[in-house]
Amino acid sequence: MFADRYIESVIKTKSHLCVGLDPDLKKYPTYILKQAEEEYGRTPEGAASAILRFNKVIIDLIYDKVPAIKPQLAYYEKYDSFGLDAFWKTVEYAQSKGMIVIADAKRGDIGDTSNAYAETFFKTLDKESWESKLSVDAVTVNPYLGSDGLNPFIKLGAEKNKGTIILVKTSNLSSGEIQDNVIEGKNQTVSELVCDYINNNIKQVGKYGYSDIAAVIGATYPEELKKFRTILSKSLFLVPGLGYQGGSIEDIKYAFDENGLGAILTSSRAINYAYKDINSSEEEVKIAILNKVIEDNNAINTMLEKENKIIW
Amino acid sequence: MFADRYIESVIKTKSHLCVGLDPDLKKYPTYILKQAEEEYGRTPEGAASAILRFNKVIIDLIYDKVPAIKPQLAYYEKYDSFGLDAFWKTVEYAQSKGMIVIADAKRGDIGDTSNAYAETFFKTLDKESWESKLSVDAVTVNPYLGSDGLNPFIKLGAEKNKGTIILVKTSNLSSGEIQDNVIEGKNQTVSELVCDYINNNIKQVGKYGYSDIAAVIGATYPEELKKFRTILSKSLFLVPGLGYQGGSIEDIKYAFDENGLGAILTSSRAINYAYKDINSSEEEVKIAILNKVIEDNNAINTMLEKENKIIW
Numbered sequence: 001m002f003a004d005r006y007i008e009s010v011i012k013t014k015s016h017l018c019v020g021l022d023p024d025l026k027k028y029p030t031y032i033l034k035q036a037e038e039e040y041g042r043t044p045e046g047a048a049s050a051i052l053r054f055n056k057v058i059i060d061l062i063y064d065k066v067p068a069i070k071p072q073l074a075y076y077e078k079y080d081s082f083g084l085d086a087f088w089k090t091v092e093y094a095q096s097k098g099m100i101v102i103a104d105a106k107r108g109d110i111g112d113t114s115n116a117y118a119e120t121f122f123k124t125l126d127k128e129s130w131e132s133k134l135s136v137d138a139v140t141v142n143p144y145l146g147s148d149g150l151n152p153f154i155k156l157g158a159e160k161n162k163g164t165i166i167l168v169k170t171s172n173l174s175s176g177e178i179q180d181n182v183i184e185g186k187n188q189t190v191s192e193l194v195c196d197y198i199n200n201n202i203k204q205v206g207k208y209g210y211s212d213i214a215a216v217i218g219a220t221y222p223e224e225l226k227k228f229r230t231i232l233s234k235s236l237f238l239v240p241g242l243g244y245q246g247g248s249i250e251d252i253k254y255a256f257d258e259n260g261l262g263a264i265l266t267s268s269r270a271i272n273y274a275y276k277d278i279n280s281s282e283e284e285v286k287i288a289i290l291n292k293v294i295e296d297n298n299a300i301n302t303m304l305e306k307e308n309k310i311i312w
Numbered sequence: 313m314f315a316d317r318y319i320e321s322v323i324k325t326k327s328h329l330c331v332g333l334d335p336d337l338k339k340y341p342t343y344i345l346k347q348a349e350e351e352y353g354r355t356p357e358g359a360a361s362a363i364l365r366f367n368k369v370i371i372d373l374i375y376d377k378v379p380a381i382k383p384q385l386a387y388y389e390k391y392d393s394f395g396l397d398a399f400w401k402t403v404e405y406a407q408s409k410g411m412i413v414i415a416d417a418k419r420g421d422i423g424d425t426s427n428a429y430a431e432t433f434f435k436t437l438d439k440e441s442w443e444s445k446l447s448v449d450a451v452t453v454n455p456y457l458g459s460d461g462l463n464p465f466i467k468l469g470a471e472k473n474k475g476t477i478i479l480v481k482t483s484n485l486s487s488g489e490i491q492d493n494v495i496e497g498k499n500q501t502v503s504e505l506v507c508d509y510i511n512n513n514i515k516q517v518g519k520y521g522y523s524d525i526a527a528v529i530g531a532t533y534p535e536e537l538k539k540f541r542t543i544l545s546k547s548l549f550l551v552p553g554l555g556y557q558g559g560s561i562e563d564i565k566y567a568f569d570e571n572g573l574g575a576i577l578t579s580s581r582a583i584n585y586a587y588k589d590i591n592s593s594e595e596e597v598k599i600a601i602l603n604k605v606i607e608d609n610n611a612i613n614t615m616l617e618k619e620n621k622i623i624w
Contacts, residue, residue: 022425025441025442042440042441042442043442043444044442044443044444046442047442047443050442072421072425072428074419074421074425074426074428074429074432075425075428077396077428077429077432078428078431078432078443079442079443079444080396080397080400080443080444080446081393081394081396081397081400082393084389084392084393084396085392085393088392088393104425106419106420106421106454107386107418108418108454108456109384109386109418110482110483110484110552111484111485113334113384113386113387113416114386116384116386116387116389116390117386117389119390120386120389120390128354129337129354130337130354130355130356130358130359130362130391131356131359131390131391131392132355132356132391132392134392142418142420142454142456143456143490144454144455144456144479144482144490144491145479145482145484145486145487145490146484146485146486146487146488146489146490146491147486147489148484148485148486149484149486167456167457170422170456170457171422172422172423172457172458172460172461173423173458173460174457174458174459174460174461175457175458176458177458177459177505177509178455178456178457178458178502178505178506179456179458181493181495181496181498181502181505182495182496182497183493183494183495183496184493184494184495184496185494186493190490190493190502193489193490193493194490197489240422
């Protein structure tokens with residue numbers, strides 16, 4: 001199961017941190033861009049080459065210090081097929097280093113099309129198919145189309161031991177515009193309706209009590225985190241918003257269960273671009289990223305120690 | 313503007329039909345698959361080669377008979393970067409033939425990431441950027457994350473004359489699970505809330521009275537079509553569900569305004585796989601697709617004639 005694989009990776013690395021890989025070339029180190037530009041010019045191919053190279057730098061620094069990476073598809077698709085190639089090569093590289101990979105894709109469509117998306121990220125491995133063997137460990141999905149847009153991910157996920165991470169309460173400022181509305185006659189918000197779907201579809205939990213149907217709950221709404229931790233007792237929470245988006249270490253303590261499990265804490269830009277200056281040397285860039293990851297791990301683990309919630 | 317370009321293409325082709333291109337290799341003609349397999353084997357590269365070839369066959373048949381195509385990203389991404397390359401080459405080929413291209417991507421994310429998706433589909437054409445010049449004419453987006461997930465598409469769309477097509481009421485069976493709920497204290501459904509966002513963000517309409525912010529409203533819910541046509545008087549409707557999904561020609565008449573404009577009627581599989589047998593000859597395949605497009609155009613236009621709503 002995805003949930004077990006994730007938690008075992010947490011215990012092995014003694015970390016709850018999932019590093020988002022959101023390539024933004026405007027913030028990239030000059031030494032990386034310069035080489036890509038010399039080789040390919042300012043082209044999508046050049047961008048993809050810089051992205052893959054920098055992702056490998058980051059993965060080499062963090063693979064034994066955090067359980068997972070979370071590449072965000074938008075930043076790869078921006079460079080067309082070259083970008084998507086860099087995405088899949090990043091997935092392959094991270095998995096070869098033993099990391100869990102969560103594709104932040106937020107896909108969702110009508111049934112047949114959601115099925116094609118599920119196959120994109122999980123793959124059928126059907127001998128008759130034309131697909132590659134590249135797959136991620138989990139993918140984020142959007143519930144706006146209702147159950148027939150979600151079911152294909154959960155169904156294929158159950159077959160392939162992959163995680164489906166459903167948007168419940170997102171980290172952004174305007175997340176409440178749709179998600180926080182209370183439904184007439186139901187005494188439930190839209191987000192809570194999505195929780196019902198999740199709970200009703202959990203058929204199996206792993207050895208730590210968690211299912212492969214997880215939820216996205218933003219770190220920027222600590223009160224919500226507390227509420228949803230109670231409602232969704234069998235779901236891992238992917239918690240974006242730490243760092244750059246303003247969520248604090250104190251805020252995210254509610255994402256954990258009584259054993260110190262259940263939270264996939266993501267931080268992207270604050271780690272990817274931890275160096276002060278894009279003209280920093282290769283060595284300075286690496287030290288800044290590494291220090292930021294160690295600092296975040298320490299801050300999270302210190303908070304959990306205070307709460308008596310260290311699992312390892 | 314996208315809206316004007318689309319309507320001019322409707323008038324030029326005397327058609328309201330937008331042909332979805334949803335490659336499903338299991339339904340592909342044998343003669344297409346055989347050649348791809350001989351050249352590349354059953355690989356993602358082979359799949360992409362078959363997809364691009366068959367898409368070109370379809371585009372060559374329809375480019376002067378319908379205004380637009382709507383490739384659905386899931387079916388391309390399934391074959392990783394090769395598939396995405398086939399997607400963009402399809403976009404380029406259709407545009408070279410004068411067609412409008414709508415990317416059915418249903419993207420939506422937090423602000424910065426939605427901005428990267430907007431740039432993926434619309435491109436900045438910034439001289440300093442590493443991106444290609446490939447762009448679509450419009451893209452479908454998902455409103456679950458609220459306004460800061462939608463604004464980047466609308467903002468870049470306004471700059472680049474591109475359309476943003478927001479999911480309001482989707483065509484699938486379970487669409488009502490989230491979308492039809494009435495919000496407490498607002499006397500509005502979730503879908504209607506999305507309509508408010510659309511209306512509040514329309515700053516410009518083109519010469520036919522339509523803005524570049526459009527809405528997805530499924531053909532499978534005719535009563536909803538009628539209601540939303542009144543609420544969203546300045547928005548084109550992308551209406552999926554004709555044909556394979558069960559929407560009838562009669563059902564979709566409510567998508568049109570009093571002048572016979574306003575509806576982008578999509579049909580995908582019923583056209584793509586109009587031939588009876590995958591072993592049909594090249595000629596039989598082409599005739600079946602062509603006949604289905606002509607038949608659909610005639611059915612739509614006959615319905616509009618009865619209503620006195622022919623614009624050309």
